[in-house]
Amino acid sequence: MSADRRIVVVGGGFGGLAAAQALRKADVEVTLVDRTNHHLFQPLLYQLASGMLSSGDCAAPIRGMLSNQRNARVTMAEVTGIDPERRELTLDRGESLGYDRLIVACGTETSYFGHDEWQEPSFALKTLPDAVALRNQVLSSFEEAERTPDPVERKRFLTFVVIGGGPTGVEVAGQLAVLARHHLDGQFDHFDTRDTRIVLLDAGERVLTAFSPKLSAKAGKALASLGVDVREGARATAIDADGVAYEHGGTTDRIAAATVIWAAGVQAVPFAGALAEATGAAHDRGGRLEVLGDCTLPGHPEITVIGDVASHPGRDGKPLPGLATVAIQQARHVARGIVSGVSEPFHYFDKGALAVVGRGRAICAVRGIELSGPIAFGTYLGVHLFYLGGVPGRRITVLSAWASTALGREQSRVIDRELPRARVKV
Secondary structure, eight states: OSSSSSSEEOOOSHHHHHHHHHHSSSEEEEEESSSSSSOOOGGGGOOOOOSSHHHHEEEEEEHHHHTOOOOOOEEEOOOEEEEEETEEEEEETTTOOOOOOOOOOOOOOOTTOOGGGGGTTBOOSHHHHHHHHHHHHHHHHHHHHHHHOHHHHHHHTTTEEEOOHHHHHHHHHHHHHHHHIISSSSSOSSSOOGOOOOOOEEEESSTTTTOOOHHHHHHHHHHTTTTTTEETTTTEEEEEEEEEEETTTTTEEEEOEEEEEEEEEEEOOHHHHHHHHTTTOOOOOOOOOOOOOOETTTTTEEEEGEEEOOOOOOOOOOOOOOHHHHHHHHHHHHHHHHOOOOOOHHHHHHOEEEEEEEEOOOEEEEETEEEETTTHHHHHHHHHHHHHHSSSTTHHHHHHHHHHTTTTOOOSSSOOOOOOOOOOOO
16 A cells, blocks of 8 residues: 555646546545536637537536546545645635645636736636636627627627737637638628627737747738738737727727737636745746656655646756646656655656647647648647547547538537516516
8 A cells, every 4th residue: 555645636637637547546545626527628718719619528527537537536626725734735615635645736827917907808718617708708799799780889899809929819819710701701781790800919029939930920920811910019008898908119009899808828826825835835926836856846745736837947947838748747757656656857758839820720849840731730630639538439529529610510609698688668
């Protein structure tokens, strides 16, 4: 029997789920704690937000994914505190949960860089409710544009501003363009959906800075060909219910828009701060905890931190990127150490980076090889289907939905809310 019998995993994302599954044959008791009951496949959220896929295509129940693992149990709760001396966690209802080894994979949440007042008038794309809310907003905006007689208001409803030129911002901007110009074409009577205006604001010099300037430029051109207005070097200064103000080239401008999508930044979830305070662990500006080479916290070999919430130095000394592949590799490395009882430095094997840009287009950088266009999209599709877990047959279901969408069939373009019921005059 392992001396580290009780293993608690905080977070059911890529890293947390992979850690729990990697311990399936170990002589341990695994408890996975997550605020939701589902494992979210975040790379597909932009498809849900545009109505191309359904919620079930983007998320799978954690219990179902661990149902055949006899040494694992799931608790839907939020971890609110920790006592590292007693090796005990506190849950949101005051319950205590003891551990021998703790794997922290709680991930990140949307960051507004100190402008929390921007949260209310904008739409994030980090969680399943975020994506559903954005889908409702996008589809409702088209319905409002159909109904209003005011051309100025119609233009505002048909204007979508995306803030942030990273993968999420690029993907959602491209998909909105595809939705408006292809999937909704001809479905409205009082306006042409091809007149929809999509503006991507990015404070950097180019979109997708994680890629080479060459691939970044190709992504920008692909977005432009879809009708996306890409404005680089544009920093948002104000967001309200009527639109967004931004600085560009020393001047301030404003865009009237009913929908502003925030895709500009993330920060560690609150539990990371509680953990840092309790253990004295250092953290970066985004709240990510600085870990040792073996993924443990300094002075606490029983606590490992992996995934987006960890600031782990790579071979070049820079923190590893917040990618699913990093989290999964870290999770499996930590699990091997628990089973063997030997702690070794973690070395990330870089499998490359991918980003989709609109309909059947993507960019891809793998081990020095750069691809773009349909070939890159095929690679993107294959990689994402490989990492897509869940119940048996889920990959086939999602692939079928993707294919159906490509053929122009309706998917999940349903607004799951009603208008306030008006009083009927008698």
